[in-house]
Amino acid sequence: MGQIYKPGTKLSSTVCKTQIMVLRAPAEELEITCGGAPMQVGDPAELGDMTGENFGTLVGKRYTDEAESMEFLCTRGGDGSVGVGGYVIDVKAAKKLPSSD
Amino acid sequence: MNIHLILQMAADAMGHREAIVAGKTRLTFEELGRAAKVVASHIHTGERVGYFTENHQVMPAALFGAALAGTQFVPMNYRLSSDQIEAQLARIAPAVVITDRDMHVDNIRDILPVDALTGDHYEGEAPDVDGGVAVELFTSGTTGEPKSAILKHDNLMAYIFGTVEFMSAEENEAALLAVPPYHIAGIAAVLSSTYAGRKMVQLPHFTAEAWIDLAKRENVTNAFLVPTMLQRIVELAGEDLDLPLLKNVAYGGGKMPRQTIEAAMKLLPHVNFTNAYGLTETSATICMLGPDDHREAFTSKDPAIKRRLGSAGMPIPSIELQIRSEEGALCGAEETGLVWVRGDQVSGEYKGLGSQLDADGWFLTKDRGFVDAGGYLFIDGRADDVIVRGGENISPGEIEDVVRAHAAIKDVAAVAVADVEWGEAVGLAVVCTGDISDDEICAMVKSQLRSSRLPSVIHRMDELPYNETGKLLRRVIRDQLAN
Numbered sequence: 001m002g003q004i005y006k007p008g009t010k011l012s013s014t015v016c017k018t019q020i021m022v023l024r025a026p027a028e029e030l031e032i033t034c035g036g037a038p039m040q041v042g043d044p045a046e047l048g049d050m051t052g053e054n055f056g057t058l059v060g061k062r063y064t065d066e067a068e069s070m071e072f073l074c075t076r077g078g079d080g081s082v083g084v085g086g087y088v089i090d091v092k093a094a095k096k097l098p099s100s101d
Numbered sequence: 102m103n104i105h106l107i108l109q110m111a112a113d114a115m116g117h118r119e120a121i122v123a124g125k126t127r128l129t130f131e132e133l134g135r136a137a138k139v140v141a142s143h144i145h146t147g148e149r150v151g152y153f154t155e156n157h158q159v160m161p162a163a164l165f166g167a168a169l170a171g172t173q174f175v176p177m178n179y180r181l182s183s184d185q186i187e188a189q190l191a192r193i194a195p196a197v198v199i200t201d202r203d204m205h206v207d208n209i210r211d212i213l214p215v216d217a218l219t220g221d222h223y224e225g226e227a228p229d230v231d232g233g234v235a236v237e238l239f240t241s242g243t244t245g246e247p248k249s250a251i252l253k254h255d256n257l258m259a260y261i262f263g264t265v266e267f268m269s270a271e272e273n274e275a276a277l278l279a280v281p282p283y284h285i286a287g288i289a290a291v292l293s294s295t296y297a298g299r300k301m302v303q304l305p306h307f308t309a310e311a312w313i314d315l316a317k318r319e320n321v322t323n324a325f326l327v328p329t330m331l332q333r334i335v336e337l338a339g340e341d342l343d344l345p346l347l348k349n350v351a352y353g354g355g356k357m358p359r360q361t362i363e364a365a366m367k368l369l370p371h372v373n374f375t376n377a378y379g380l381t382e383t384s385a386t387i388c389m390l391g392p393d394d395h396r397e398a399f400t401s402k403d404p405a406i407k408r409r410l411g412s413a414g415m416p417i418p419s420i421e422l423q424i425r426s427e428e429g430a431l432c433g434a435e436e437t438g439l440v441w442v443r444g445d446q447v448s449g450e451y452k453g454l455g456s457q458l459d460a461d462g463w464f465l466t467k468d469r470g471f472v473d474a475g476g477y478l479f480i481d482g483r484a485d486d487v488i489v490r491g492g493e494n495i496s497p498g499e500i501e502d503v504v505r506a507h508a509a510i511k512d513v514a515a516v517a518v519a520d521v522e523w524g525e526a527v528g529l530a531v532v533c534t535g536d537i538s539d540d541e542i543c544a545m546v547k548s549q550l551r552s553s554r555l556p557s558v559i560h561r562m563d564e565l566p567y568n569e570t571g572k573l574l575r576r577v578i579r580d581q582l583a584n
Contacts, residue, residue: 008102008229008255021106023262059114060267060296073262075110094266095418099297099349100377100386101276101290101325 002029002085010075011039015050018057018078019043024071035080054081055088064092102258104235105168105227107296108134108161115268115298122275122302122319123158130295133161140166141223143212144197149237151190151198151209152176152282155305159214160282161291163199168235168254171228175237176283180569189239192249192452229254236288237452240381249452250381252288259445260289260384261296263419270299274348276323277316279304279330284570286325286354286377289385299323309337313344320346325377327354328361329571335364342368353377353386355571356480356498358505359411366399378413378480380466382457384446388422388478390414405473411502412477413470420444422478423463424471434474437481437496440466469496486575488515490553491523497575500527500556503549504542509535512565516579518558528582529556532564558582 005011009022013034020032020039032039036051057063059077064070065084071092072082081088108130111120116131128136140162144150150167152160152174160176167174175193177186179200187206190198194208204211235254239247276294278301280287294301302319304312307330315321324347326334331352334342350365350372357376366374373392379385390412398410416422421443424432432438441463449457449464458464469481481496488495497515504513511532518528531542539559546554560582566574 010229021102059110062262075106076113096266097264097417098351098373098375098389098391099293099323100264100351100353100375100389101286101293 002031004029005032009041011041012043013037013039013047013078013080014044015048016054016078016080017076018074018080018082019076020057020063020072020082021075022070023062023073024069026069030070031085033083033086034078036083039082050080052081054079056080057082058091062092062094063089065089068092102254103168103227103229103233104254104257104261104292105137105165106258107261107292108137108165109227110267111295111298118272118298119300120295121158121161122300123156126158128158130298133165133295135222136162136218137165137169138222138224139220140199140217141170141225142221143217144170144172145195145210147172147195148210149173149175149193149196151193151196151200153179153186153198153200153202153204154214155179156278156282156287156303157214157305158303159199159217160303161295161301162218164236164288164291165295166223169223169225169227171230171233173234173237176281176288177239178281178283178569189247193237238285238288238381239283248454250448251450251452252381252384252448253450256384256446256448257288257292259419260386261292263417263444263446264386265293265296267296268298270294270297272298273320274322275300275302275319276325277302277304277312277319277321278325279307279312280325280327280354281570284354285379285381285385286327290325309333313337313342316344316347322346322348323351324349325351325353327571328352328357329355329567331365332358332361335361335368338368340368344369345371347372349373349375349392351375351377353379355573356482357411359502360505362395362410363399366395376412376414378478380468382447382449382451382464383420383442383444383466384448386417387420387442387444387446388413388416390477394477408479409473409477411479412473413480414478415476416442416478419446422472432471435471437469437471437494439484440468440470440478440480442466486516488517488527489525490520490527493553495527495554499550500529500546500554503546504529504531507537507542507545509533509537510542514565514573514575514578515556516575516582518579518582520557526557527554528558528560528579530560530562530565530578530582532562 112134520526
């Protein structure tokens with residue numbers, strides 16, 4: 001069961017410590033999971049079991065789908081991998097800029 | 102979004118790192134996180150947070166604490182006259198103002214910096230409000246009454262996400278913060294340093310001597326300077342400046358004289374210099390001239406490459422830039438026009454005046470400039486400072502560059518003076534260190550520029566008037582030359 005997410009929405013994993021924030025998302029219903037379980041607004045009371053193959057999330061990294069139609073910021077790292085519609089989304093390569101302040 | 106997230110992530114992921122060095126006080130990011138909660142607990146519902154003192158350890162906590170409590174942070178210029186201060190305070194009421202002074206303005210509560218850091222922890226979550234405003238910043242008002250620029254959480258976050266990688270600083274990196282907190286660069290430095298995990302070393306009162314001392318004592322690796330500051334450091338240092346750990350120096354906030362940046366590059370050959378061009382209304386930097394461009398321009402014999410040392414560089418990836426004529430047509434390479442920008446970090450909104458963006462989201466910076474064939478931006482100056490002589494637009498910068506190149510000239514400003522025949526003509530204010538006659542100055546202009554650029558008045562001054570963040574006060578010079 002999907003949902004439309006607006007930028008700024010924070011989602012918590014229900015199976016690990018991962019928390020992500022939506023930076024950009026298409027105006028369509030998305031099913032966002034972490035560690036095989038749907039993510040939710042607000043931290044869960046207790047963590048469930050992780051399923052599938054997981055590589056973990058890293059705080060501060062940005063995650064995007066192959067078409068780069070959506071982007072999430074990991075605001076708290078954890079053990080699960082984030083997926084949208086069943087596909088794992090990946091770390092977006094950072095462009096290095098010189099320090100400007 | 103809410104900028105408090107930046108501090109929350111830093112406190113969670115690198116809480117043990119040193120965040121702030123202020124005199125003898127040292128705070129980690131975890132301690133800064135708690136300090137912001139303490140400041141937030143002092144804010145009553147509906148109040149803004151005014152900040153009316155120098156850089157102090159409470160400043161980053163106040164910026165993030167205001168965001169946590171869901172209100173605006175309003176840093177103010179503590180060097181204004183008491184009339185101007187009262188007028189600005191009345192514009193931000195109701196507010197709790199962090200200051201060492203007693204305030205006697207309706208609906209303004211004052212609180213000492215040390216008291217703002219003592220008390221309970223605010224327990225709420227940082228709110229995420231659509232269109233929420235994080236910072237209200239009075240523009241410097243060099244051309245008129247200061248306007249209050251509105252910077253939303255979304256603008257500032259777009260700037261950070263567009264320019265800084267989280268935790269990208271090495272553990273030993275330290276940034277020297279010398280720009281006052283009411284300058285956009287002072288705000289941007291706190292946000293980027295926190296997100297990068299870089300220690301902030303505060304210098305409340307800039308002098309070249311204090312800056313060099315502190316840079317040595319705290320093993321400073323990064324710094325932001327306005328041109329006047331860099332000029333003073335270069336002058337004081339003379340032939341030798343022993344700062345082996347200094348790695349990155351960014352500068353902006355005004356036009357950098359070529360002589361100053363060249364002298365700085367000679368003095369500090371190991372340092373990476375970056376010119377960061379931006380405005381208050383654009384949440385700081387929108388264009389950058391990076392270290393490689395500096396070195397290439399410094400050593401090149403090709404005039405087109407060489408002059409890029411005076412360029413503002415290229416737009417950062419998250420910003421679009423256009424040069425348009427007064428009539429709105431797109432300008433080609435080398436064609437001077439007005440600088441327009443677009444991007445999520447661009448606020449372009451003033452309190453009481455609403456958004457200044459056009460229907461497609463473009464913002465007119467009111468700077469004039471052009472891009473070269475390689476896409477490098479050159480800023481000519483403010484559109485308001487253009488001298489219109491008999492219908493011809495003359496940019497003060499082109500005359501100033503020519504005159505400044507003379508060894509006997511320390512500083513120069515070209516401004517409009519009233520002229521019976523042409524409407525306006527060129528007036529020149531010069532600061533000389535050696536003998537140079539008016540005729541010699543005119544001959545120099547004539548040899549390199551069209552005759553319309555010849556000054557009709559030359560006025561000698563002991564020094565040119567600048568505001569404390571290094572912006573030339575052309576209005577003051579215009580008034581002096583008018584008399």
